[in-house]
Amino acid sequence: MIRLLRLNRFPILKQLQIEEALYRTPNAGNWIIINNGTPEPIVIVGATGKADKLVNLDEVESRGIQTMKRFSGGGTVVADENTLFTSILLEFETLKQLFPTMSSSTPSLISSTSSSSSSSSSSSSTSINVSNIYPKDIMNWSANSFYKHVFHEHLDFTLQENDYAFGKQKFGGNAQSFSKHKFLHHTSFLYDFKDDHMMACLKQPDKIPEYRQNRDHLSFLCKLKDRYQSKDHIINNLLQTINNLPTSPSIKEVTLKEAEQFLLNPHPKSNQLFDYNLKNWKDIINEYNPIIKN
Amino acid sequence: MLKTLRFGTRAFNQNLNTITRTYCTRYTKDHEWVNSLGSQNYRMGITDFAQRQLGDIVFVETPSVGKTASQDDPVSVVESVKAASDVFMPMDGSFTSVNQDLEGSPELINEDPMGEGWIAEFKSSKTDQFNSLMTKSQYDEYTKH
Numbered sequence: 001m002i003r004l005l006r007l008n009r010f011p012i013l014k015q016l017q018i019e020e021a022l023y024r025t026p027n028a029g030n031w032i033i034i035n036n037g038t039p040e041p042i043v044i045v046g047a048t049g050k051a052d053k054l055v056n057l058d059e060v061e062s063r064g065i066q067t068m069k070r071f072s073g074g075g076t077v078v079a080d081e082n083t084l085f086t087s088i089l090l091e092f093e094t095l096k097q098l099f100p101t102m103s104s105s106t107p108s109l110i111s112s113t114s115s116s117s118s119s120s121s122s123s124s125s126t127s128i129n130v131s132n133i134y135p136k137d138i139m140n141w142s143a144n145s146f147y148k149h150v151f152h153e154h155l156d157f158t159l160q161e162n163d164y165a166f167g168k169q170k171f172g173g174n175a176q177s178f179s180k181h182k183f184l185h186h187t188s189f190l191y192d193f194k195d196d197h198m199m200a201c202l203k204q205p206d207k208i209p210e211y212r213q214n215r216d217h218l219s220f221l222c223k224l225k226d227r228y229q230s231k232d233h234i235i236n237n238l239l240q241t242i243n244n245l246p247t248s249p250s251i252k253e254v255t256l257k258e259a260e261q262f263l264l265n266p267h268p269k270s271n272q273l274f275d276y277n278l279k280n281w282k283d284i285i286n287e288y289n290p291i292i293k294n
Numbered sequence: 295m296l297k298t299l300r301f302g303t304r305a306f307n308q309n310l311n312t313i314t315r316t317y318c319t320r321y322t323k324d325h326e327w328v329n330s331l332g333s334q335n336y337r338m339g340i341t342d343f344a345q346r347q348l349g350d351i352v353f354v355e356t357p358s359v360g361k362t363a364s365q366d367d368p369v370s371v372v373e374s375v376k377a378a379s380d381v382f383m384p385m386d387g388s389f390t391s392v393n394q395d396l397e398g399s400p401e402l403i404n405e406d407p408m409g410e411g412w413i414a415e416f417k418s419s420k421t422d423q424f425n426s427l428m429t430k431s432q433y434d435e436y437t438k439h
Contacts, residue, residue: 047371047378048353073352073378132437134347135377162376176377179368180324 001250002030002094004242005259012038012079013068015087016271017288018259020071022089023177023184024267030249031089031259032242033186036231037081041194043067043201046074046175049281051274059200061276069281071270072184074162074175078201082192084224084231086238088142091182092133098246099145135176138185142174149241150234154227161209164189168211169222191224191231263288319408320384320427323436327408328384328427334419338384339412340372340403343437348374351403356392357414363387365423370413372403384427387418 007015015035022028042065045054049069054076060067065078077083090098143159151157156166164172164187177184198217212220228234242251269289272281285291318330325344329337345351355371363369363383370381392414395402403411418424428436 047355047373071378073373074376135374135379136347136349139376174376178377178379180366180380180382 001252002032002090002242002245003254003258004251005031005033005254005256007033007035007256009037009039009081010035010256011040012042012044012083012085013066013271013273013284014286014288015085016044016068016070017269017284017286018263019087019089019184019186020269020271021262021265021267022259023071023179023182025262025265026181028089028262030091030094031087033085033087033089033259034235034238035085036235037083038079038085039081041065041078041080041197043076043078044188045069045076047071047270048073049272051281052279053206054203056201056203057274057276057279063197063201065197065201067274068284069270069272069274070175072175072177072186075173076202077173077188078193078197079188080193080197082190082225082231084189084191084234085186086189087184087186088146089182089184093181094249095133095141095183098249099141133183135178138176138183139174142185142187146241147172149244150237152237160211163209165211166222166227170212170220171222171224189224189234190221191228191234193221193223260288320424320429321433321436322382322384322427324382325437326381326384328424329412330424331415334417334421335390335415336385336387336418336424337412337415339407340381341433342407345404345407345411348372348377348379350375351400354396354400354403354413356396357389359389359391361389363389363416365420373400381413383416385416385418385420385423387416387420389414389416391415 012035015033019033022031043055043060045051045067047070051057051067055067057067139159139162143164147164148157154166158165158167160168160170162174163170164174172187172189174185174187195218198221202217204216208214224234269283271284273284275282283289320328321341325341326338327341331337351372351374353373357363357369361369364386365383367383368380369383371378372381393412395410396413405411
């Protein structure tokens, strides 16, 4: 069974707290989460969290925008109500049942992979052993077997290294977490974004994908709204793809309350907020992680 | 003659290191390696196979010194460009030191995963757990499939 949680303008900070709880709780099951935007703009950096290297902190602070560090790996994004978030949390055993033979590369879809990828050299689809699944395998799988169907109207949909793109323009950034029995793959899709926020808030990262070719943010990124009239269209495509998964697993739509139950399980908490005064990361204290008075 | 002696000594030490690694290093199914240092002390890291699969390592979250963990507990996180991957405790034990060099140079794991890219050292009385881990030849066979 896969639990489907649909959210609308739910704060991404709280969504990531829930996802961390689901990821860190043994036997939490399989989840797909779709969130149609976050109410306030927020900068999200990956687990490495070198805020000063990735973010123009003074600019972000002056705009009243929070900066958070998420528990998963990956790059930096400025998210707002026009960002569509999707998260896939699957046990490896479930992935094996759904896709017993995964292709590690599909030349028509994969434009390039990093030089460290050992599976990209094959020129035709190669079945891989799903007992040894690695981040690049999940990245390839997500593009070939899932999001290819979501964006089926656009033949130039492709996986550019670790990004979803139309041609050479990125519209979706990914982050992953890998554990013994499960993985989390989550994506921020840029339906629209404020050009000014992107340029002003984010620095050019030290490590950039080859295909970016030193382009600035606005030249490198594209907006889904230029291809889809509404986010609902994309969400409907997502739901259709989920319902058409191979072997037809049961999909159970659940409530936010059911997901929030997992927050009660003791688990490591790595999501943090940047304190502009202390110039350092601090633990998130909110209704999901209250201060407990002894 | 002195040069010959020095060369011979260096070659001997290199061979000794290889032999030591061969017999005192075991491997887990999650691609950690464990080296027995003697007196119930062990050193661990991730294998060359694992670092190649992960790609460029950009950050390592090491365990805390003094922390106790059971076999298979997630104790460290290795972050590559897009993924944060758990590293698991190979045996029951408690951590005695961590590799401080990884904070400034996480790429050591890519460059020398079995040597300077070590992650942590721990103390463990569970020799049986160590002996039940894979030998090099078993691990090489495991990673072929």
